Amino acid sequence: MRTTRQWVLDRRPEGRVADADVRLVEVPLPPLEDGAFELEHIHLSIDPTNRLWMSDTAQAAMPIQLGRPVRAFVYGRVTASRHPDFRDGDMVRGLASWSDRSVLRAGALIPRRRGMPLSAHASILGMTGLTAYFGVTEIGRPAAGETFVVSAAAGATGSIAGQIARLLGARTIGIVGGEAKARRLVSRFGFDAGVDRRGPDLLEALRAACPNGVDVDFENAGGVILDTVLKLINPGARIVLCGMISGYEATGGWPTNDLSQILMKRARLEGLLVSAFADRYEEATSRLADWALAGQIAWDVDISHGLESAPSALARVLAGRSEGKQLVQLAPDPWDEAA
Numbered sequence: 122m123r124t125t126r127q128w129v130l131d132r133r134p135e136g137r138v139a140d141a142d143v144r145l146v147e148v149p150l151p152p153l154e155d156g157a158f159e160l161e162h163i164h165l166s167i168d169p170t171n172r173l174w175m176s177d178t179a180q181a182a183m184p185i186q187l188g189r190p191v192r193a194f195v196y197g198r199v200t201a202s203r204h205p206d207f208r209d210g211d212m213v214r215g216l217a218s219w220s221d222r223s224v225l226r227a228g229a230l231i232p233r234r235r236g237m238p239l240s241a242h243a244s245i246l247g248m249t250g251l252t253a254y255f256g257v258t259e260i261g262r263p264a265a266g267e268t269f270v271v272s273a274a275a276g277a278t279g280s281i282a283g284q285i286a287r288l289l290g291a292r293t294i295g296i297v298g299g300e301a302k303a304r305r306l307v308s309r310f311g312f313d314a315g316v317d318r319r320g321p322d323l324l325e326a327l328r329a330a331c332p333n334g335v336d337v338d339f340e341n342a343g344g345v346i347l348d349t350v351l352k353l354i355n356p357g358a359r360i361v362l363c364g365m366i367s368g369y370e371a372t373g374g375w376p377t378n379d380l381s382q383i384l385m386k387r388a389r390l391e392g393l394l395v396s397a398f399a400d401r402y403e404e405a406t407s408r409l410a411d412w413a414l415a416g417q418i419a420w421d422v423d424i425s426h427g428l429e430s431a432p433s434a435l436a437r438v439l440a441g442r443s444e445g446k447q448l449v450q451l452a453p454d455p456w457d458e459a460a
């Protein structure tokens with residue numbers, strides 16, 4: 122019987138995920154029926170959303186049921202197929218779980234691009250890069266010379282969003298946890314300035330970095346950070362509500378915000394779910410790859426090795442310790458020409 126190792130959710134976490142909340146088990150793989158294919162996982166995408174899915178808070182997807190696998194996006198290689206669209210050896214992105222392999226009925230074929238390892242397809246060209254692309258170009262739409270602010274700015278989504286806004290001619294300001302990260306925004310990602318959210322007075326630091334106010338806010342944090350940015354928005358500002366990570370580990374519901382400035386400044390606040398743009402992923406991937414290969418957008422990946430490391434990798438993301446898109450690598454990256 123074919124088996125896989127898999128993390129399951131035993132208990133809903135309170136705050137940070139504790140050892141007793143998740144458990145690594147070995148389970149049989151389902152039989153390969155018509156319309157299914159088997160995927161060997163090479164990279165697990167470790168996302169703040171993994172933590173949100175563990176809660177029973179109201180959210181876009183169904184919370185993970187207790188005793189069920191920890192849901193995750195995965196990037197891997199087809200090892201057997203009875204699906205008309207996938208063949209042995211194809212590289213595929215799928216929604217699966219923290220496990221070594223899975224049997225799936227749906228996925229997206231990943232076309233090879235020279236110079237882009239599979240880890241790039243799981244980061245700048247993956248769900249976080251796509252989120253940044255659509256959030257900036259479709260919702261935020263910064264005009265040249267406007268001020269663009271993004272929170273979690275050194276992270277997988279934020280760093281790409283800021284660089285796209287800069288390419289569109291905006292002045293880009295990032296909010297991050299720590300002064301070293303704030304400096305890195307400027308040196309590595311070409312932001313105009315970085316602001317430390319843990320500093321003594323976030324509002325004053327942000328005001329100093331945005332002397333002309335804020336025209337676009339790409340919001341990844343919510344809570345206090347959103348409240349602070351809203352105090353500085355200009356008339357007609359656009360707020361791209363991409364994430365509310367400050368609330369993902371909270372118990373007892375979502376943080377509430379003062380929305381008065383949305384009214385007073387005739388601003389527009391719009392929620393972003395990347396899946397709403399699924400029919401345009403190819404267009405976005407191609408544009409992001411062109412920018413990346415031309416050296417116009419930098420991206421970082423932070424790789425943990427081994428399935429055992431998945432919970433600690435998630436803890437790194439939520440503590441702001443990841444240096445780029447957090448992945449867990451389970452097998453050699455076949456497209457990594459440097460490896």
Ligand SMILES: NC(=O)c1ccc[n+]([C@@H]2O[C@H](COP(=O)([O-])OP(=O)(O)OC[C@H]3O[C@@H](n4cnc5c(N)ncnc54)[C@H](OP(=O)(O)O)[C@@H]3O)[C@@H](O)[C@H]2O)c1
Pocket residue numbers: 167168169170248249252272273274275276277278279296297298299302318341342346362363364365366367368393394395396438439440441442443445446447
């Ligand atoms: N809507 C969508 O379709 C979609 C898709 C992908 C991602 N997202 C959202 O995008 C955001 C970023 O996700 P990502 O995958 O790119 O992760 P990431 O930015 O690489 O990592 C998360 C970052 O969030 C920051 N953070 C953690 N706790 C925080 C808190 N309490 N308050 C403020 N900031 C905190 C940390 O950065 P600092 O310590 O530097 O602040 C951390 O590095 C998340 O909110 C995620 O849910 C949304």
